[in-house]
Amino acid sequence: SQQGEEDPQALSIQEGENATMNCSYKTSINNLQWYRQNSGRGLVHLILIRSNEREKHSGRLRVTLDTSKKSSSLLITASRAADTASYFCATNSKLTFGKGITLSVRP
Amino acid sequence: DVKVTQSSRYLVKRTGEKVFLECVQDxxxxxxxxxxxxxxxxxxxxxxxYDVKMKEKGDIPEGYSVSREKKERFSLILESASTNQTSMYLCASTTPGGAHYGYTFGSGTRLTVV
Structure with a gap:
């Protein structure tokens, strides 16, 4: 059963712009994680936010978590062409994934 | 650099074959x-x-089995491959507290069953 649902399904932006991706989930969580997948490759862990945290930063990444709305957002600032990838949110210890967001960053 | 290694990037098998996908983490x-x-x-x-010789079903176990004889190796077995098992297969590993530290994925095996 899928827990995380990402939104939008696809996003196309210009290099230098910010990209915001959203994730909603259904049941209570211990943490929420974001992953990136380059075409045809495995997933790479980006950032984890615990249920008692509201915001977390890592380089150009900013993640927020609103447990009352059961939602999270991933913000990538000053996007680069190399950020072009699929992004997934996942929850809890068995890592239930959403279907992912395809981000295209145009040079 | 920590690694999860999947034995094959691409694999083509025939319907009915027994297929082994290997995953090793260091x-x-x-x-x-x-x-x-x-x-x-x-x-x-x-x-x-969660441990050697231990296995649990996920959401879609039908048509698959697994083997974990050693801590570092987790094998996925397609007992009799079918065309609807054509897919990308991804292996991942983590520590018991890994829900707090993230998971490490292999590069994936793209399996085609013909």
């Missing part, structure tokens, strides 16, 4: 997972293991 992780990824369906959990 991080001394207790927990290992097998997912399949299909367009429009995202990642779906097939099986996972």
């Amino acid at each position: 991080m001394d992780h207790e927990n290992m997972f097998w997912y399949r990824q299909d367009p429009g369906l995202g990642l779906r959990l097939i099986y996972f293991s």
